[in-house]
Amino acid sequence: MNEKILFRYIYELSNAAEREMVTAWLQQSERNRDILVALVKRKQQLEGAADQQAADTHWERVQAAMNEEVPAVKNIRPWWLYSAAAALVTVSMGIGWLWQHQHTPAAQPVKLSTTGKNKQVITLPDGTRVWLQYNSSLEYDARAFNNSNRQVILNGAAFFNVNGSPDKPFRVSTHQTTVTVLGTSFSIHAREHEMQEIAVASGKINVQAAQLNINLLPMQRIKYDPVTHALLSDSTSLDRITAVRDNLLVFENDDLPSIARKLSQWYNRDVIIHGTPHRVSFTGSVQDNGIQPVLEGLSFLAGVEYKITADTIILSLKRNHKK
Amino acid sequence: MEPVSVINGAAWDQQTFKVLYDEYFVLVSRYCYSFTGDYEAARDIAAELFANLWRQRAGIRVNTSMKNYLLVAARRSCKKHTDKLQRTFTISDDHLDQALSTHTPDAALAGKESREKLHQLLSLLDPVKKEIIDLKLLGLTNKEIAHILHITPKKVEYQLNTAIRLLQEEIKTRRLTVHDCEAGLIIGTLVLMLPA
Missing domain, CATH: 2.60.120.1440 (Jelly Rolls)
Known part of the structure; x- marks a missing residue:
């Protein structure tokens, strides 16, 4: 059994021919079934390690680390430098005040x-x-x-x-x-x-x-x-x-090209649609937890398959949905 | 290879960092679990990793991909962590099972035999193959795995194919109990029905 075909099967990405191959392989022997079960179980076990909820609870800890941080002072200067600087600031503020009262204020x-x-x-x-x-x-x-x-x-x-x-x-x-x-x-x-x-x-x-x-x-x-x-x-x-405030991404009667346009706007990546865009119309909102979970949700809700590379997203309709 | 884009840690603010965290925390935790075999420890290591990332951001320049950078960093801290653990005490299989069942009630419900089979089966493999399988199960591509382990994608493919072949052969010699067969069949058919 080829690893590509087997793992694609585990990820439910197989096409019909590949699925048939795996099915035949599974029927070949008990041990082949054991291998698949072991792999799927291991996958579940790994995935049990964390989900979005765990990420949210642990974020507090990371945030605590972010807040405890004191802005780093690179080298400590003698005290008189500070007072000199303070004096300078006072003087320039005075000048600035005078300036302001003589001229129209400059734009900031x-x-x-x-x-x-x-x-x-x-x-x-x-x-x-x-x-x-x-x-x-x-x-x-x-x-x-x-x-x-x-x-x-x-x-x-x-x-x-x-x-x-x-x-x-x-x-x-x-x-x-x-x-x-x-x-x-x-x-x-x-x-x-x-x-x-x-x-x-x-x-x-x-x-x-x-x-x-x-x-x-x-x-x-x-x-x-x-x-x-x-x-x-x-x-x-x-x-x-209030979607923008509530961190939601909203779709409303969007077909595939329109979903693609929205995604490319939100995430600044090229979105490529593979195959002929069948008529899909999708209405709903997705919590914006990053590109991966959003696409995961979309693929589930709208029946869209996706692939993410560094600067592009490839969308295609799920093969299973094709007649 | 992935396109090279330099990510400059010094330019991160809290907002961009949160986005980064949201995108990768789950993956990093899962990968850590692959080493620790303990959910709590895995998440701890991952959280600590991100906290350190923030603390040291000024000096961070990523010229591979963020995913690669994080997973390599996770791998390093997990190795350090397990080294420390092994010096103090070794984890027995029993212990591991306990940790599993307390954190996921579902896993506890799943028959003990299937868990045993899982352990026996995948533990037949050498650590390199096991790690590659775990990475593959986490959804990484062969290229990404190759990048992390500093080997070629071809080698990753070869290791995976060999692993499958070895498993097929190894189990040939294993005695199967009726119980094993039953459980396997049930789960096998369930899995078969999944994509339909």
């Missing part, structure tokens, strides 16, 4: 961005919390932000929980739209060359674009095409809106 641009590997939770100076999805960026001018102008620029997807402040509206600009709010929570999906999606979890928001000025209430959602200015509004469920 801040740009926070995520890659395909990480998400971020950002707390802005006014206490507003922003959950930034993969491959997204948030920009704002720190000085203006602190004064009166609560304005940020978003490229990508994010969930906002805006701290209420009646006299200071909070503005989110994307490529085509501007969302103005006072104190609410809402989500925005705004990537270049793509349909924008804005939905409200609580409060009221105002959305403006080239040919658009609309108020949205909780559970309401709009899809806006920045090119054709086509607008689609409907209502949606709360967990879909």
